[in-house]
Amino acid sequence: METAHSFGRDDHLAGIITRPASASVTDVAVVIPNAGLIHHVGPWQLHVDLARRLADAGVPSLRFDLSGLGDSELPRRRESVSARTRSDISDAIDLVLSESGARRVVMAGLCSGAVESHRAALAEDRVCGAALFDPPAYGDRLYHLIRWSERYLNLPRILRFLRRKLDESRGRREKPDPATQPEPYRPMTAEEFAAEIETVSNRGVEYLFCYSGNDDYKHRRQLFSILTPATPRERITVFHFRNLDHTPVLIEDRRILADTLLEWIQGKFVQ
Amino acid sequence: MTPRSRPLYFEGRHGRLYGVHHAPTNVGGPAHAVLLLPPLGQEYKRCHKTLQKLAQDLATAGFHTLRFDYAGSGDSGELASWSLDTWRQDGQDALAWLRGTSGAKMVSAVGVRLGAAVALALDTPLEHLVLWDPVVDGSAYLESLDRLNRELLHRFRHAYRNGSAVSFPPEQLIGHPFPDTMRESLAAYSLVIPDQPPARHALWIDTPTGATESRKDAHRNPGAGAGEAADPVKESYSGHLALAEEFLHVEARCRWHSAMEIENVIMGQPVTRHMLQWFKQADGFHGNGA
Numbered sequence: 001m002e003t004a005h006s007f008g009r010d011d012h013l014a015g016i017i018t019r020p021a022s023a024s025v026t027d028v029a030v031v032i033p034n035a036g037l038i039h040h041v042g043p044w045q046l047h048v049d050l051a052r053r054l055a056d057a058g059v060p061s062l063r064f065d066l067s068g069l070g071d072s073e074l075p076r077r078r079e080s081v082s083a084r085t086r087s088d089i090s091d092a093i094d095l096v097l098s099e100s101g102a103r104r105v106v107m108a109g110l111c112s113g114a115v116e117s118h119r120a121a122l123a124e125d126r127v128c129g130a131a132l133f134d135p136p137a138y139g140d141r142l143y144h145l146i147r148w149s150e151r152y153l154n155l156p157r158i159l160r161f162l163r164r165k166l167d168e169s170r171g172r173r174e175k176p177d178p179a180t181q182p183e184p185y186r187p188m189t190a191e192e193f194a195a196e197i198e199t200v201s202n203r204g205v206e207y208l209f210c211y212s213g214n215d216d217y218k219h220r221r222q223l224f225s226i227l228t229p230a231t232p233r234e235r236i237t238v239f240h241f242r243n244l245d246h247t248p249v250l251i252e253d254r255r256i257l258a259d260t261l262l263e264w265i266q267g268k269f270v271q
Numbered sequence: 272m273t274p275r276s277r278p279l280y281f282e283g284r285h286g287r288l289y290g291v292h293h294a295p296t297n298v299g300g301p302a303h304a305v306l307l308l309p310p311l312g313q314e315y316k317r318c319h320k321t322l323q324k325l326a327q328d329l330a331t332a333g334f335h336t337l338r339f340d341y342a343g344s345g346d347s348g349e350l351a352s353w354s355l356d357t358w359r360q361d362g363q364d365a366l367a368w369l370r371g372t373s374g375a376k377m378v379s380a381v382g383v384r385l386g387a388a389v390a391l392a393l394d395t396p397l398e399h400l401v402l403w404d405p406v407v408d409g410s411a412y413l414e415s416l417d418r419l420n421r422e423l424l425h426r427f428r429h430a431y432r433n434g435s436a437v438s439f440p441p442e443q444l445i446g447h448p449f450p451d452t453m454r455e456s457l458a459a460y461s462l463v464i465p466d467q468p469p470a471r472h473a474l475w476i477d478t479p480t481g482a483t484e485s486r487k488d489a490h491r492n493p494g495a496g497a498g499e500a501a502d503p504v505k506e507s508y509s510g511h512l513a514l515a516e517e518f519l520h521v522e523a524r525c526r527w528h529s530a531m532e533i534e535n536v537i538m539g540q541p542v543t544r545h546m547l548q549w550f551k552q553a554d555g556f557h558g559n560g561a
Contacts, residue, residue, distance in 0.1 A: 002280070002287070002289075002346065002348075003280065004278035004279050004280055004289060004346070005278065006275075006276075006277055006278060011275065012275070014276070014278040014291070015278075016278075016289070016346050037320070037536050038316060038534075038536075039316070039319045039320070039323075040346075041316070041345050041346060043316075043446075043534065044313075044446035044447065045345075045446075045447065048345070048346065052349075069320075070319065070320070070323070071276065071278055071291050071323060073275065073276065073327075160429060174529070174530075174531055212431075213430075213431045242431070243431050243432060244431065245427055245430065245431050247534060249423060249427060249445075249446040250427075250437075250443070250446075251440070251443050251446075251448065
């Protein structure tokens with residue numbers, strides 16, 4: 001069952017709560033903020049797929065648009081983007097807890113949504129888990145070695161590169177517009193990210209990191225290379241889906257992410 | 272004062288439909304409602320913000336406006352076998368909801384791409400009708416979607432599957448479910464001029480790539496490039512333009528079927544600016560007089 005809500009300090013935010021058909025199996029609800037500029041349905045409808053899969057398994061959720069994105073409007077009072085986003089997520093948590101009867105929240109987000117989910121875990125005591133799909137990644141030695149070998153020791157890739165350049169020069173293929181090419185999304189340094197993960201996880205918050213096969217993440221333990229010794233490893237779950245794209249275009253790949261999130265929630269938050 | 276929008280669900284014959292109602296804060300003349308009919312799948316995701324802004328601007332100008340998701344898409348209820356017919360019925364249900372809620376005597380519609388097919392099938396006399404880069408030939412449009420799908424899959428295979436074959440179920444297209452029922456109805460669709468004018472005033476908006484794609488889709492003048500002047504573009508639509516009393520060629524970067532920009536948001540403000548101005552003029556601007 002899905003219901004649409006206007007909420008927030010100015011009633012300016014829009015979101016959808018998806019409730020399980022039967023009683024919730026857990027006292028947590030999942031909150032899903034935007035991924036980049038895409039409205040709350042998520043890239044290729046990922047957020048809708050996640051919400052409905054969670055509800056089928058007895059977990060309520062809220063997918064919503066941050067101020068000024070998707071169906072949400074800007075609040076009347078001017079704030080910095082970071083303060084506004086913090087307030088938006090706090091408003092979203094208020095709504096989902098009051099509407100679903102849950103007591104705690106798991107934040108789940110992709111790309112910029114992963115960053116905001118992590119920041120919410122840092123700021124909000126009501127957050128007990130953060131599921132981050134493709135959060136910022138930072139290379140270690142093994143990462144650079146793998147990346148180098150992929151580029152320079154891979155004959156099919158070299159041939160494809162040459163064919164692409166040839167096609168572009170003959171006008172058979174559209175040249176990529178540099179302005180539209182994605183940059184690695186790293187809004188903080190590795191040290192800052194690691195220190196925050198340490199703080200949050202020591203507060204008892206569980207982390208799920210899911211990295212896709214994009215160019216920023218090359219091996220499963222890459223994240224661990226930046227973590228501090230004081231970070232409790234048992235609260236960090238990492239998956240590296242090297243066959244998945246950053247915004248999973250295949251329906252079955254979106255199912256993999258939904259199943260992973262659900263199994264992690266069941267393992268960590270269902271008694 | 273900027274009007275506030277309200278997200279909601281309303282009942283349709285194919286289940287609950289998600290919509291956002293933008294109510295005007297100050298209606299000066301008789302209530303006038305505008306229904307926005309979005310395009311298919313990824314095209315809709317890409318122009319969502321543009322449609323949200325258009326709805327907001329229309330509400331500010333005094334129009335009740337509704338945006339909504341067709342059954343089986345977006346936040347609307349799941350529907351396995353959707354088609355152009357179910358879209359038309361959803362459009363009809365959305366219009367009925369909008370009329371009932373707003374009490375408007377006059378109704379208008381904006382159809383974007385395939386949404387134009389829905390707008391033209393509404394069984395209510397429209398005051399104003401805007402067709403933005405409408406799909407004119409369903410089977411050619413389907414071909415261009417399949418081509419884009421192949422390009423996307425090709426890129427995906429090489430980036431994430433080492434070039435190995437990926438089975439890509441036919442019931443998904445460009446990242447979204449795409450049932451056979453829609454494929455069949457699209458293959459059979461072509462824009463037909465109805466016996467009666469579809470609206471008292473109609474505007475056809477064409478963007479460079481919209482025209483180029485539509486022309487290629489319709490196998491007309493396939494060598495033509497983007498960014499041409501309006502007249503040759505207009506000629507390429509000959510026969511269909513009788514639908515609209517006005518034709519406007521707007522230089523906006525829509526690139527609906529560019530594989531390189533498949534995940535980029537369409538910045539359609541130049542289009543919606545013209546649209547809003549036209550609505551105000553055609554309406555005699557009896558909204559709130561803002």
